[in-house]
Amino acid sequence: MKRLAVFTSGGDAPGMNACIRAVVRGAVYHGVEVFGIRRGYNGMINGDIFQMTSHSVSNIVQRGGTILKSARSKEFMTPEGRQKAHDQLIKHGIEGLVAIGGNGTFTGALKFFEEYQIPTVGAPGTIDNDLYGTDYTIGFDTAVNTALEAIDKIRDTADSHDRIFFIEVMGRDSGYIAIQSGIAGGAEMVMVPEVLTPISEVVETLKQGWSRSKSSSIIIVAEGDEEGNAAEVAEKIRTQVGVDVDMRVTTLGHIQRGGIPTAYDRILASRLGLGALEGLLNGEKNVMAGVVNNELRYTPFIDTIKLPKPINEDLLRMVRILSV
Amino acid sequence: MKRLAVFTSGGDAPGMNACIRAVVRGAVYHGVEVFGIRRGYNGMINGDIFQMTSHSVSNIVQRGGTILKSARSKEFMTPEGRQKAHDQLIKHGIEGLVAIGGNGTFTGALKFFEEYQIPTVGAPGTIDNDLYGTDYTIGFDTAVNTALEAIDKIRDTADSHDRIFFIEVMGRDSGYIAIQSGIAGGAEMVMVPEVLTPISEVVETLKQGWSRSKSSSIIIVAEGDEEGNAAEVAEKIRTQVGVDVDMRVTTLGHIQRGGIPTAYDRILASRLGLGALEGLLNGEKNVMAGVVNNELRYTPFIDTIKLPKPINEDLLRMVRILSV
Amino acid sequence: MKRLAVFTSGGDAPGMNACIRAVVRGAVYHGVEVFGIRRGYNGMINGDIFQMTSHSVSNIVQRGGTILKSARSKEFMTPEGRQKAHDQLIKHGIEGLVAIGGNGTFTGALKFFEEYQIPTVGAPGTIDNDLYGTDYTIGFDTAVNTALEAIDKIRDTADSHDRIFFIEVMGRDSGYIAIQSGIAGGAEMVMVPEVLTPISEVVETLKQGWSRSKSSSIIIVAEGDEEGNAAEVAEKIRTQVGVDVDMRVTTLGHIQRGGIPTAYDRILASRLGLGALEGLLNGEKNVMAGVVNNELRYTPFIDTIKLPKPINEDLLRMVRILSV
């Protein structure tokens, strides 16, 4: 392979720039030409493609977001879109792709390969950590720390006013951010999509806390919890508690996507970017580079897409023990 | 005066602990006994009062929230409540008060003085910076920096996705947080309660940006803006813009109240705490200690309560110029 | 004036980019052409000059350092150097300058004006806050907060180990960073160049602390203190104390110059950049824009260079009171 391209796709995640940098510098190191594609599959279709050098990625390792920009592409879901994308790659002489994104991105890459045999190796870039085939995804550690900083701040107010706070964190299908930020933030309870926590159990925990004169409580709710979002959960609890308690709801929202990446995310992103690149150069295709038990591993897209990533039940047990 | 007490009241603000510390250490320095009252006027009524020493305030200068806890007290608004509070102060031999809070707190203190002649000197503790008689209030600088960090993070995503973000910051009656975080965050527009910004003007600004191929925009909305909160403003704009643009709304919420206080807030809080204490010892009463043009000044509660604090129009002009 | 240029000179300071942005956007707003000069007077001499647009300063308000780079220029101190610089300005049609820097920069500008009548308006960019004519300089608030974060971290260790820490902060001739970070960090003592603190007084304070069973202490030393730097001060004290105490010295060093600027610095920098630009357009020359008591003010370079900036003695008094 003499020429390849890298792009980011789907929601942005802190560390994507460190990953791009590793792909580009790795390509330079291995003597391969490398191009950048802007705005994911949209840019591939529109030919927003440009050559990158070592210098193109100077001083970006510490930046949030993605210098290649990102987008979701409806057009790439159509045969016509993919045809145009392929024409552009041919025009630029690009023989392989490194795709930084999540399952939507990988699904597109798989379809594209079936039709045009352009090999793609993926790197998992998503704050939700919901991808099978890697212990952690790029951006997850930063998102957890961002949520944690917010929880620390809110605890100041919760303690000062003897309040119960319901804090909603990201995670439509995955409770990873909720559990990790909840343990680290000393939350009294964590509600996640993977495990049903009945409202009655939350009420019970709160009442036990009051009986030990715990004056403030923090409950973390993943946005995709079965009992509803944080506001809905709080409302259900208010009804059941009976007595008048001071309850507040806050939704952390988009701040969880951005920010300066942590050391962990920059190193993981560098490792996965380099791993994806070297995999592609070694003939890997339609696989995602991941780190499992501290080792680089390639997992077929078909598995990352189909297989669920189980939540660590030990961590849920820890939440319960640590809030006694 | 041989014995006085300090308390925090109303919403908590970062720097309140630094202020408490200055009151306590100042009292020790001047050889006066000092007591702490927990949970504001509620604690005064319930006798939640305890003696403090230099050691009581060790290692708190850097903490958010308030170690004395805070609350709003309905009971203190009744003559019976104030009677009980007075009884408690008499019981503890307390001759004067330092109250850290906002106008609600000062209104109570004024009423209390009329009935029982207990002198109070206030220190302005509120993140909103909406108090006449001081250039800045305790907690404001930290709140602005917290909002700013959030804006910086969101800009990463806005840029990566070519999006328009509406970010709601605190300020029911005051646009201070909005303006300062907006200028510092490089926002395209800032909407505040004090000045009417018609929706048509926002639409115009956005369109001008697009004509210069500005791909992302950030608009800061103070929660008390006349056009509504951020979600309402966004909806109005979506209707008027016509074309399909990617718009997102996020509300920063309670994170703005907490957190480690900035250097500015710790120094201001120390200065105002010491100023309030020394004012009280020098016979001041029913005044708030403030810093105006770098000088300590005492303003009657009656003025801090009645007089409006004008917004700095120069800063609004700066927003317009800097977003060209 | 139809065309002007902006440059940064001397040590870099957080907020310089926000200041550059304000100059450039202000020029665009007022319909004047604006150029950037790289590496201060060196770039002026070498013709490293380029036109800037509103877009040139996008997304830099939050960045530390200076996109125009900075340098100290020996060549500009020679008549030949200034001749070359003037030739370059003429060649580019530049009629006026905005210089962001300190007294070295302003001294050069004054000399340059005497010889070639090119007017300069300055903006005070230096972390030391040692410039007469403005309450605060660009970068000072960030430097204080950076020092403060370090002090907060070190206090964790000091408390955990019952240690005395001597922390050296920047300030060769000025104790501003030392005093502000010392008050905010809850230091037991602050040693500054402006005021002589004899070693015997430090020893006395430490002994008083021990008698009140204060187990850890933090002493802030400005690098330019008359008793020496932190290591020298610590050594002198070790000799006098007699008993065996666990003392450590740490020098914060260059981290104080960099970093994401605080809200305060970004706003001040924006205000001073715009103020410098509008001053230049209004015919000001050889003056520095400053903010004194919240108002924009122009001070002749001759005064900023010659007049000393007094330290606030009230703040030194506060250190003593707050460490009782």
Place this chain on the structure above:
Amino acid sequence: MKRLAVFTSGGDAPGMNACIRAVVRGAVYHGVEVFGIRRGYNGMINGDIFQMTSHSVSNIVQRGGTILKSARSKEFMTPEGRQKAHDQLIKHGIEGLVAIGGNGTFTGALKFFEEYQIPTVGAPGTIDNDLYGTDYTIGFDTAVNTALEAIDKIRDTADSHDRIFFIEVMGRDSGYIAIQSGIAGGAEMVMVPEVLTPISEVVETLKQGWSRSKSSSIIIVAEGDEEGNAAEVAEKIRTQVGVDVDMRVTTLGHIQRGGIPTAYDRILASRLGLGALEGLLNGEKNVMAGVVNNELRYTPFIDTIKLPKPINEDLLRMVRILSV
């Protein structure tokens, strides 16, 4: 076992408080009495021992340092010291210990067991990550992020002035902090005790950078590198480079030990604290709880003390590739 005690020993590390909290809450959960010992083995000798409840560890998960304080004890190295310590434990009815610290701590525990059969389970608390038997130690992730923030700040200045910076990070025998912060910070080179990097190689790398017109460079030096500390390395290089380059040295120092622990450290510390406690309750003794490949594992003290922890050579390779 009905009653146990927990203590911290050796240098403090961020996350120690989260670990203490997990031990205490875990004990409460399992219905075992738990005591705290202040100042490590010194407190054990002096009887500075007190009962802890769930409430004793409220609101400490986010704090740096250790609420139990730490110390190195010479007296515990003597038979008399250990005799006194044992007497105190007997007096308090303490049957087992959880020791949070490093190899010095574990060596003492082993000796203590030989003489008095008091079982200890350890948790690895040290920022250096130099303990065999766990992938990461408590405090390491925070220390790396602290070093990284400093590197990010210094890069601002390095870039603004086209300078070479030598940054010394902690690690007398271990290059972990250096390598991880170096990769994450985009350093051009990392010098560690485990691998010899000849000065000539550094000079070569710098020259290659200049030939690609890289204007600034950052070189991370672990304090225990064979070529000397950062100042010594810089001096050697200055001699060999020949031309006049602007080089600066900065030593990060004690800030690396303190600070608010990251999410990673709080979770790891909680997991290891709970793991150590439950190990002790299940009859483990003279082992350290560690997390290896995401699983809890107990390693005999004898191994953590004797076996070296190899550096990850893949990461060193990454530094070279990423700085092309």
